[in-house]
Amino acid sequence: xxxxxxxxxxxxxxxxxxxxxxxxxxxxxxxxxxxxxxxxxxxxxxxxxxxxxxxxxxxxxxxxxxxxxxxxxxxxxxxxxxxxxxxxxxxxx
Amino acid sequence: xxxxxxxxxxxxxxxxxxxxxxxxxxxxxxxxxxxxxxxxxxxxxxxxxxxxxxxxxxxxxxxxxxxxxxxxxxxxxxxxxxxxxxxxxxxxxxx
Numbered sequence: 001x002x003x004x005x006x007x008x009x010x011x012x013x014x015x016x017x018x019x020x021x022x023x024x025x026x027x028x029x030x031x032x033x034x035x036x037x038x039x040x041x042x043x044x045x046x047x048x049x050x051x052x053x054x055x056x057x058x059x060x061x062x063x064x065x066x067x068x069x070x071x072x073x074x075x076x077x078x079x080x081x082x083x084x085x086x087x088x089x090x091x092x093x
Numbered sequence: 094x095x096x097x098x099x100x101x102x103x104x105x106x107x108x109x110x111x112x113x114x115x116x117x118x119x120x121x122x123x124x125x126x127x128x129x130x131x132x133x134x135x136x137x138x139x140x141x142x143x144x145x146x147x148x149x150x151x152x153x154x155x156x157x158x159x160x161x162x163x164x165x166x167x168x169x170x171x172x173x174x175x176x177x178x179x180x181x182x183x184x185x186x187x188x
Contacts, residue, residue, distance in 0.1 A: 007125060008181035010150065015174030016139045016160050024094075024150070024174075026125060026181065040125045042094035042150050051182050061156045074139070074152050074160035074173055077094060 003030050003083065004057050006049050010042060018073040025049060025079055027057055032086050043077035044068065056081035094150045094173065096123040099143050103135050111166040116141055118172065120151060126184065136170035137161055148176040 004027035012024070023045040029037045034054060041059065046067055049055045057079055058064055064078045065071065101119035105112075116138040124130045127148075136151050139160035143149050149172045151157070157171035158164055 007183065008179065010174075010176055011178040011180065012150070012174040013177055014140050014142050018160075019174055026179070028125060040095075042096065061154070061159075072159050072164060074156045074158075074171065076152060076154065076156045 001080070002057050002059055003032060003034075003086070004028060004041075004043075004055050004079075005030050005034065005036070006051050006053050006055055006079075007040065008051060016074060018070065018075065019044075022068075025055075027055060027077075027079065030054070032088055034086075041077050043079045044075060045079045047079055047082055049079050049082050054083040055079045056083055094152050096125070096127070096176070096179070097121060097134075097136070097149050097151050097172070098123055098129070099145050099147045099149055099172075100133060101145055109167050111161075111163045112137070112168070115161060115166075116143070118143060118145075120149065120170070120172070123148075125181070127179070134170050136172050137166075137168045138172045140172060140175060143172050143175055148179065150174050150176060
C-alpha cells in the first residue's frame, strides 16, 4: 500500500459501467513525512476521504476488486484508509 | 489509473482474436496539472466514445484487459472513462 494525499476529484458521466456511482479521487503520492513525491494516481474511494486528507491507497488489482465486491472490475487503486498520523523511527545517520 | 489526453487513433488491419472492432486510441499521459509527461501509448477504449482532444482516465496492466469484453485479450492499457470535470481545489486557488 502507499501513502498519499487527496488533491481533488474526477467527475465523469461516460465511463466503464463498473465505475458508475463510484467516487474517484486524484491522490498525489507522498513520502512517510507527507511530502509529495511528484507522482499521482486516480483511485476509487471507499472510506469517504476529502481533499487535503492523507490517505492509504491500495494499488493492487485483486485486493481492490475484493474491497469493491467485484470479480472482474477493471480496477487497481482504492483509497482504503484515512491516515491519522505516521510514526517514524529515524535511524541515526 | 492516470489521466491522459487522446491525441489520435490507431487503426489496425490485422488484430488478435477478441480485439476486432475495439477502438485503439493514441494517448498522451498527463501529470496532475494536465501537462504532458512521458511517451504516448496506445490504449483500447472500453467506453467506445472517446475521441481526439478528450481528457480521459485509463487503467494499465492486467486490469486494462478486464475493462473489455471478452476480457482475455492482449491489452495493457484501456481507457475506462472520459473526464467531465477535474476538480483540484487547491490548484485552482493558486495564482
